[in-house]
Amino acid sequence: MKKCGASILSITASTLQVSVMMACWLSLAASPAFAEDEDQRSLELYNGSASEFVSANRSPRPASQTAENITVVTAQEIEALNAHTLADILTVIPGIQLEMLRTPGTVSNFEVQGSSFNHVLVLIDNIPINNLSDNFPDISAIPAQLVDRVEIVKGAASTSWGSALGGVVNVITKSPQQERPVAGQVSGSLGRRGTADTRAELSGMASRLGYYLSGGNLRSDGLVPNNSINQSNLYGKVAYDLPVHGVLGFSTLYLNGSSGQFALYPYKADQHGNQLLSNLSLSYPISDHLNLEAALKSKVISQEIQIKLLDNTLLQVHNTEESSVGGSASLSWVSDLQRVVAGVDYDHAKARLRVPQAQQDLLNRSADRVGIYLNDTFTIGNLALTPSVRYDHTGTGDDLFNPSFGVTYALTDNSVLRGYTSRGYSITSLNQVNAVEEVWTSQIGFESGDIPYLWMKGTLFRNDTWNVSSTVANPNFNASDPTSSPTLNIKRRILKKGGEVELRTTPVMNTSLSAGYTFIDAHADDTPGVLPLVPRHTVKLGIKYQDQHNFRVLLTGSYIDWNGDRSNGKYDDFVWDLHLAKKFSLSSTLSLELFASVRNIFDGESYVSERYKNPGAWAEAGVRCNF
């Protein structure tokens, strides 16, 4: 009750902050007349006063026609966030909870509708970045500049993607610029504690060959103790348009860096390592209705984590070497009424985790994983039915068979009812035979852009997970017994029920609003009451101003009620970030953009553990040059 009161008080205070911000905002928002649309002017050129433009009620966006709850972040939205890494992008998405958001680029945990990081598959160019030892996806290592769009599937997506119990974050990288042989961007930013992000991109197309190259360095002395970073990245993508039809592509991403993880008396931890991800892909239309997609993928990760005392005395070193080589092939057949995708995924995974001091391997194992799937979308009138099945040979545990069934019904051109139910799984470690955790997800939802000036999406979900590895306090712990452990590893069943609402408005006086709210009620079979540390309330807010003079302001707010131990964590506050940008067009191909961000402008506290405290207000500014 006390906790609830504290939350309400903090939300009220935060609401006041929002109201003040809104008032300032609306007073800033003039009503500039936008330049006439080129098409409108063309028609007026021909028809003069006889042109009849019909103004329909504007909607923020068309309703999505998929059965799953999918959120898409586009390149335009990413640019407005002045994001450094994928973590900065995900933090604004309704239903996603960032657990540690500190110095840009340093390690960060996240959840999707309460599903922990090791239940969410993160892909870049269709290569999973989750590691093999504990299925951890290092989202902070992915540089934002190469991201074109991010598609987030909330809820089990195993029938399409395999190990994806809680959802999928699918990162699609930028494509070669098609209009010119050479185009690009150089950018740099500098902020508190020497936080600097320098980047360069080159892109273009010559004849049939397109390329996109990107490189950058992100460094900081650390916004919180022992949270410094120095990370470099190189990315290259080439796409070759095959004669007649089809595209052959190759992409590779190399990441190298070191960072401080945390410092809390008497310990601290540092990590350094590198990753190389490569993908060779083919997209080939065999006929008007039949398309072939094939890919060869590889991933190599090398990482060292050092645990030390604060005086730098080395206590323990963990060395991880991982590799994963595989391929995929799928055939899709599209007709008037049906779309069928059949495919196979193969992966040879190998991992070794060493602790040199202990002179033993914590993990040294390999596995061959194979998945075969069949997805069908069958359309009958306004109704689309999507039955899917997938069979997986996990290589380390039991083989799995997962079905799913989705349905959408288009109420109007811009309103959709959806339902989705699916069984799914995640392999949370290569090391354990019993590391397959499973879920049955069910969702119903409604999405509409028919209400004037408003787009809305509502989803009710129920995620029943079992065989979930959890560490709990040992009730029989005996401190005097050296063989007794204070914690126990158990397998538990967790039921999460909840709802999510997303809203967006069309711009009025150049200003648009967005909001998202997620409620999760989680219970475990071994504990009475609500399960702690599953975020109970998540609120995401955004206010965007963009005028015809290329001036852009974006204010984002995030509040997460972690429902955890308040003696260790603090999360009563909204964390507000302000992003500003002004672009100057110097010619048709050359532009300069000045940008600045003030992050956590009200010094909000939002963390679940003292060890991973979030930084207070900090600012950075930079410049981008597009050519």
Add this chain to the structure above:
Amino acid sequence: MQLLRTLVVGILLLLLPLPVLAYDVLVLQSLRERSYDEALRGVRRECAASMRTVVMSDYAEIDLTRLMREEHPRLIIAVGDRALEVAERQRNVPVLYMMALHAKVRPGAPVTGVWMMLDPQRYLSVFDSLGTRRVGVLYDPQRTGGYLKRAQVSARRSGIDLLAREVRSPKETVAVLESLRGKVDALWMLPDLTAVSTETTEAYFLFSQGERIPVVSFADAYLAMGGAVALSFDRYDIGRQLGGMAQSVLDGTAVEELPTQYPRRVLMKVNDGVLRRFKLAVPGGS
């Protein structure tokens, strides 16, 4: 769980007898306007395929990538320049366009359509029948440079001397027109948003009256202002022309095999008063 399943099944059962939503053609339209509707009526006359229309001006943002991934149309018909620009960015589905004045298509892209500009030879025939050999024309190389190059090739063949003058900004139009004084027998008004604007249209007709030379324009609206001849296209027929191409693509013809076409049906209207004043006549003029 049971409740959710029951709800899903209940919704399914309630909504069974339904019209068809799956479609072959995504019509991506820049905005809502009568001319576009007329052209689309023509498309539907020639192409029986199922279509979904998305009007871009109805939405603050359009994520075409998502639309394509979810709905899998076999063909996009882009109506207007903005629609063409967005449609051309995706590379998987062929695009046919119409009513796009500034259509510039990347070489090799699976994009074709019907231009909004008429075959320059049609205009040159009018100048020929008017007996005007020196024709002045103002253009912005960024907008109509390519069209003018084609016109100059045709003009040389027709024995017409095309005096083309560049304008980079609407402000230059009046001065550039003045530079043609005494040098031309007729003016050719191009549908070029730099060369012809609300502020400068009158200058063409003042020049025409002062020099006693006819203005041949691209739309009927300019006849009432003092234009002598207007050659324009038939929107419904442009739609039919594009509809035929769409049906052909859906029947299996590769877009690359279909060259971009000029509007095939040309409408000519004349201002008799102006022609009489300048002692000119056009065979077949109405």
